[in-house]
Every structure is written in C-alpha cells, then in structure tokens.
Amino acid sequence: MRILHLVTAFPRDERDIIAPWLVELIKRQRAAGHDAQVFAPSYHGSADHEFAGIPVHRFRYFFARWEALTHDESAADRMRRSLLYRLMPAPFVMAGMFAIWRLCRRERYDVVHVHWPVPLALWGWAARRARRAAVVLTFYGIELRWVKRALPFLTGFVRWACRRADRVVAISSETAREIRELVDVPVDVIPYTTSFPGRGDAPPRALASGDGRPVTILFVGRLVELKGLAYLIEAAARLRDRMPARIVAIGIGPERERLEALARERNIAVDFRNKVPDTELHLAFLTSDILVLPSIIDARGDTEGLGVALLDAMSYCIPVIASRVGGIPDIVEDGVSGLLVPPADPQALADAIERVAGDPVFARRLAEAGRERLRTRFSWDVITTKWDAIYRVASAALPSASSSRS
Structure with a gap:
C-alpha cells in the first residue's frame, strides 16, 4: 500500500x-x-x-x-x-x-x-x-x-x-x-x-525514599503554561519539611526565566536542562524515581492532547502522576497505572508525590501496571x-x- x-x-x-x-x-x-x-x-x-x-x-x-x-x-x-x-x-x-x-x-x-x-x-x-x-x-x-x-x-x-x-x-x-x-x-x-526502548522486562528502579537520598522527580515537556511545571515547584515547596526531593526539568520554552525565579523563591532544587540527546534523556529516565506531568488548562483554553511523556516513563517502569485533563486519563487509570490529581492543585500534587514516594510497594505496583498498560494499549x-x-x-x-x- x-x-x-x-x-x-x-x-x-x-x-x-x-x-x-x-x-x-x-x-x-x-x-x-x-x-x-x-x-x-x-x-x-x-x-x-x-x-x-x-x-x-x-x-x-x-x-x-x-x-x-x-x-x-x-x-x-x-x-x-x-x-x-x-x-x-x-x-x-x-x-x-x-x-x-x-x-x-x-x-x-x-x-x-x-x-x-x-x-x-x-x-x-x-x-x-x-x-x-x-x-x-x-x-x-x-x-x-x-x-x-x-x-x-x-x-x-x-x-x-x-x-x-x-x-x-x-x-x-x-x-x-x-x-x-x-x-x-x-x-x-x-x-x-513512545519511541523509546525503555527498560524491557527489567524490574522497576528502587525508590530513593527512606535511604536518605532525595526523591528525584522528573518532568519532561515544553516550559509553557500548559505543562504546569509551576504547580510542581509549588508542590515540592509543600513537601520540603516532609521528604527530601529534587526536580529534573527537561525542556525549553518561554517560561524558563519565570520558573527559575519561582524555584529560587521557593528554595526548591530544580535542575533545568534544555532539549537533550536521546542518550541523556534515557539516562534521566533510568535515574528518576517518579515522573510528574502536572498539565493544566491554560489561559488560552488549551490543554494536553495525550501526554506522551507518561508513556515514555511507563516504558522505563517509572510510576507516574499526572493531572486529570485532556487525553491523560486515556493513559493513566487512577490508582492502577498511576495517580491522577486535579489540575492546578499543588496540594493534591504534593500529597500524591508523598504517597508514591513513601510506599515503595505501591510505587512498584503502579510502575508495573503502567508498563503493562503500555504493552497492551499503547504498544x-x-x-x-x-x-x-x-x-x-x-x-x-x-x-x-x-x-x-x-
């Protein structure tokens, strides 16, 4: 054909x-x-x-x-x-x-x-x-x-x-x-x-929580209002006294300076990276504990069409947390293959992160269910x-x- x-x-x-x-x-x-x-x-x-x-x-x-x-x-x-x-x-x-x-x-x-x-x-x-x-x-x-x-x-x-x-x-x-x-x-x-090979059938990465290391929260996406990274930074600020965490943010966009200023103001460790080669992105997935996609409905009424970063994370058997907007619920079955939270709600996002980071057994179950959902619905x-x-x-x-x- x-x-x-x-x-x-x-x-x-x-x-x-x-x-x-x-x-x-x-x-x-x-x-x-x-x-x-x-x-x-x-x-x-x-x-x-x-x-x-x-x-x-x-x-x-x-x-x-x-x-x-x-x-x-x-x-x-x-x-x-x-x-x-x-x-x-x-x-x-x-x-x-x-x-x-x-x-x-x-x-x-x-x-x-x-x-x-x-x-x-x-x-x-x-x-x-x-x-x-x-x-x-x-x-x-x-x-x-x-x-x-x-x-x-x-x-x-x-x-x-x-x-x-x-x-x-x-x-x-x-x-x-x-x-x-x-x-x-x-x-x-x-x-x-996703176009990434992921981890195959390898077991999920063990969560850093409990061993003194900060939990690494990965964000992958354009630095624009729609992606909601500001709400993830606010959520991390609410977690400061409850658990150590750091954010790795991969992407470019017009919101970069504003988001960097917000991270400094909230005293949150955010490793801002630009577009990176596939090898570096692969390493970021392998060394992260949770992927968060805190998308919102922006001022222009736009929102997430699907959320392919979630599928990338599932291919690496990483637990995911995302907003209940746009096409995201097609990927994430709440409480089964990930957690869904209301958009633009940093407190709900902080609670979800703490729940996953504080319960390695639950995190592993989400990660494995996410990988299976990818295999059966999105392969x-x-x-x-x-x-x-x-x-x-x-x-x-x-x-x-x-x-x-x-």
Whole structure:
C-alpha cells in the first residue's frame, strides 16, 4: 500500500527532534512493506530528500530567506510576533494545494493521511482532486481548541473536512469528544506512543525514599503554561519539611526565566536542562524515581492532547502522576497505572508525590501496571495494526475506477 503523510513539519536531518512518534510509525509502515512517504513544507528553500530512509517531498511557498513558518517553532508563535508571518498562511496553504495536486497527478497513492486537518484538509482535498485516493484525517486536539477559542468561523470548515474524509481519527477519547461536539461523524481513537526502548522486562528502579537520598522527580515537556511545571515547584515547596526531593526539568520554552525565579523563591532544587540527546534523556529516565506531568488548562483554553511523556516513563517502569485533563486519563487509570490529581492543585500534587514516594510497594505496583498498560494499549504492534485496519477500510470504501466512470 502506498501511503502519503501530509504534515506541517518533518525532520530536516538527524539533529531535528520533530514528531519522533510519527517518524517511528512511518519507519514501521515501511518495514511492514508499505511505501510510506511524507509531504511537508520547505524550510529556507530546502528540496526533496530522504530522512531515515523515508522519502520526503518538500514544497516551496515563500522567498527562501523567510520560508520558516513551521519547523523551529510553531506557526502560531511565529504569527503572534510578526506581521509577515501573519500574512504567510495564505501562500503556505495555496502552494501546498498546488504542490500536492502535482505530486498526486504524477504518483499514485492508496491513502493520503492528513495530520493537522486545520488547514491541511485542503491539501487532502487537492490530492483527491488530482487522483482518487482514500483520505484519512488525524486530529490532535489543539487545532479544535484553536477553532473554538479564536477561529469560530472555521467551524464549518472542520465539518466540511470531516464529512468529506473517508475516516476521521483522534489521538484520545477527549479529542474524539471535541470532534463530535462540532460534527456528527464516526471517530476512531488511535493514540501515538513512545519511541523509546525503555527498560524491557527489567524490574522497576528502587525508590530513593527512606535511604536518605532525595526523591528525584522528573518532568519532561515544553516550559509553557500548559505543562504546569509551576504547580510542581509549588508542590515540592509543600513537601520540603516532609521528604527530601529534587526536580529534573527537561525542556525549553518561554517560561524558563519565570520558573527559575519561582524555584529560587521557593528554595526548591530544580535542575533545568534544555532539549537533550536521546542518550541523556534515557539516562534521566533510568535515574528518576517518579515522573510528574502536572498539565493544566491554560489561559488560552488549551490543554494536553495525550501526554506522551507518561508513556515514555511507563516504558522505563517509572510510576507516574499526572493531572486529570485532556487525553491523560486515556493513559493513566487512577490508582492502577498511576495517580491522577486535579489540575492546578499543588496540594493534591504534593500529597500524591508523598504517597508514591513513601510506599515503595505501591510505587512498584503502579510502575508495573503502567508498563503493562503500555504493552497492551499503547504498544507499536497495537497501534500499527489499528492503522492498517483504518487504511484498509478507507481504501475499500473508494469506488472502483469502472464505477466512477459510469
């Protein structure tokens, strides 16, 4: 089967950390015998190339010097800062439509898989106009919240895109619910998952609690309001007289200075690290006691689409604590494969951390149940099997060449 993935950004070289779960999915599709390829925008004039053996078709949409609407940061962030980038979505979408139409006139694909359908569903429509193919949409949640919060005039566009697609897929039950609020169509739920090998069947790491060492709490994510790291720092401040703890925070973002100041003010040991190589991230997981993802609903109404850092931790058999928001409850079954707490509640977060750190038997049970949940619900074998089924059903629903001419 020939599959074309339509994306807003894709790695330019091995140093790029962009959607590693999507790269892994495409690699696995190719290993299974599918001819999976990528259609993505250019970056400063970059041309077609291969990445990790995956053919990547790049299209030009602006003068090379300013051709950077995507990749290094989100298009929304660039558009907030620059009038030029606020004007760029129109040529971006139109150039993409023309380029995908030309590509699909030249090449035949069985499935066109559209990631981020707002606005990339237009590219899917252009691909289908060029040559008959099944169109599958994947929603990640944030684009739906953009529409509801700031772009309500695009509600009709979302309905149009979903009704014209052969299959509509959401990454979580919460995102599926948000789609159904806008349009009455069947929605499948297929999450993405971790690209890390984890610890395999090795036993969980023994908790530091009780041996005099501080408990190491790991946070992995962008330093933005949505991720809620400030509430973890506040929770650690509440724990100062009850148990020794330190936070390792891996990620970059505009909140870095504010969070560093908060940690100093609360006298909390936080080891802030930037984006790190996989080897260093692997070591961080191996040497941490608990992973905490304290996500919230931010001032713009956005929240966690899924929470892949939780799956990363489960692959290393680390107990997890997270907020009950967005797609997180799909991953964490409260009290079984982790603990869930109300968002933006540092006291509840502190109590959950103390409960896990103070009971190594309970922590081990959570960690082992988390690893089993990853294996049965979020493994690559499970996910690729679901995608194969979606593609087969979508392709089978297409009219045959003879029937389309009659």
